[in-house]
Amino acid sequence: xxxxxxxxxxxxxxxxxxxxxxxxxxxxxxxxxxxxxxxxxxxxxxxxxxxxxxxxxxxxxxxxxxxxxxxxxxxxxxxxxxxxxxxxxxxxxxxxxxxxxxxxxxxxxxxxxxxxxxxxxxxxxxxxxxxxxxxxxxxxxxxxxxxxxxxxxxxxxxxxxxxxxxxxxxxxxxxxxxxxxxxxxxxxxxxxxxxxxxxxxxxxxxxxxxxxxxxxxxxxxxxxxxxxxxxxxxxxxxxxxxxxxxxxxxxxxxxxxxxxxxxxxxxxxxxxxxxxxxxxxxxxxxxxxxxxxxxxxxxxxxxxxxxxxxxxxxxxxxxxxxxxxxxxxxxxxxxxxxxxxxxxxxxxxxxxxxxxxxxxxxxxxxxxxxxxxxxxxxxxxxxxxxxxxxxxxxxxxxxxx
Numbered sequence: 001x002x003x004x005x006x007x008x009x010x011x012x013x014x015x016x017x018x019x020x021x022x023x024x025x026x027x028x029x030x031x032x033x034x035x036x037x038x039x040x041x042x043x044x045x046x047x048x049x050x051x052x053x054x055x056x057x058x059x060x061x062x063x064x065x066x067x068x069x070x071x072x073x074x075x076x077x078x079x080x081x082x083x084x085x086x087x088x089x090x091x092x093x094x095x096x097x098x099x100x101x102x103x104x105x106x107x108x109x110x111x112x113x114x115x116x117x118x119x120x121x122x123x124x125x126x127x128x129x130x131x132x133x134x135x136x137x138x139x140x141x142x143x144x145x146x147x148x149x150x151x152x153x154x155x156x157x158x159x160x161x162x163x164x165x166x167x168x169x170x171x172x173x174x175x176x177x178x179x180x181x182x183x184x185x186x187x188x189x190x191x192x193x194x195x196x197x198x199x200x201x202x203x204x205x206x207x208x209x210x211x212x213x214x215x216x217x218x219x220x221x222x223x224x225x226x227x228x229x230x231x232x233x234x235x236x237x238x239x240x241x242x243x244x245x246x247x248x249x250x251x252x253x254x255x256x257x258x259x260x261x262x263x264x265x266x267x268x269x270x271x272x273x274x275x276x277x278x279x280x281x282x283x284x285x286x287x288x289x290x291x292x293x294x295x296x297x298x299x300x301x302x303x304x305x306x307x308x309x310x311x312x313x314x315x316x317x318x319x320x321x322x323x324x325x326x327x328x329x330x331x332x333x334x335x336x337x338x339x340x341x342x343x344x345x346x347x348x349x350x351x352x353x354x355x356x357x358x359x360x361x362x363x364x365x366x367x368x369x370x371x372x373x374x375x376x377x378x379x380x381x382x383x384x385x386x387x388x389x390x391x392x393x394x395x396x397x398x399x400x401x
Contacts, residue, residue, distance in 0.1 A: 095118065
């Protein structure tokens with residue numbers, strides 16, 4: 001088994017010494033269980049930053065295609081449309097007449113117009129008001145001012161982002177900052193979505209994010225996690241280890257781990273690797289076997305040589321989160337490549353199944369408020385960075401933490 005550092009003392013200080021600005025103090029519990037804190041997050045965080053809502057090639061690749069994203073953390077339903085001019089735009093999914101939800105279905109394709117099914121007001125694919133039923137009955141109807149209400153919208157690497165701030169403090173490029181250069185050689189816009197899982201959990205969104213942001217739990221959480229652990233770098237004692245951690249400004253991060261060079265596949269995996277070599281994505285990794293990027297606040301991109309796994313954690317309440325899990329691959333060209341993709345679809349499903357229970361049990365324990373803080377070790381450095389970023393938008397002291 002590949003190992004790194006043997007000194008427990010060195011392990012406790014490895015990342016802390018490199019990133020002293022992240023501190024070493026315990027993390028307050030109240031922001032993870034407080035309804036008041038969640039309301040502050042909605043106003044000061046989610047309604048002010050750039051949020052990833054879709055993938056262009058998978059959700060609306062051609063003019064006329066649209067999809068709807070429910071974003072409870074912004075108290076909004078969002079309509080994203082690929083216009084006839086080739087531009088992707090996002091709007092509040094609200095008719096300008098009486099506030100009816102304009103589009104009910106989750107996705108679709110319009111030839112030229114979208115029509116409200118309450119009073120028949122019609123909008124073109126660029127969001128302009130195009131037709132009003134019995135228009136003569138309105139006095140001084142200012143049609144040019146009654147189009148759909150737009151949201152700031154931009155794309156990066158084929159990912160679609162929106163910002164609810166009417167005048168965003170920064171562009172998407174500025175918000176992503178150094179990640180722009182980091183992804184220059186990563187062709188995310190060319191991958192195809194293979195599958196999508198959606199899980200609704202009784203847990204705070206930060207609890208779910210935290211659980212996916214470390215490897216400390218890997219050998220112990222369950223048999224599927226323990227089996228996967230053999231793939232990765234471990235200490236001599238058998239503890240999982242990051243081989244890289246990097247900050248991109250105060251918000252976004254990368255962590256990764258190297259592959260265990262002594263790993264020998266067995267069972268179905270051995271058969272799979274022999275008969276179906278993994279297709280190459282030309283997606284170079286920085287940290288070893290995979291790169292785990294956190295695009296603050298709620299998006300994760302896990303880059304592997306053969307696939308990309310994409311998470312969004314959408315808060316629905318202070319104690320409920322919707323976890324969207326997507327897999328992207330190059331289009332399978334052979335039965336072997338299709339088999340390979342489905343193998344990892346099932347493997348990730350099994351890993352996630354063990355994660356779900358832990359997210360909910362952690363939240364239930366924290367909600368008892370038996371503890372006011374929790375502690376982190378050095379291999380949980382990403383969690384420390386994440387909470388520091390959240391707290392920069394909402395001070396825990398405002399809810400007595």
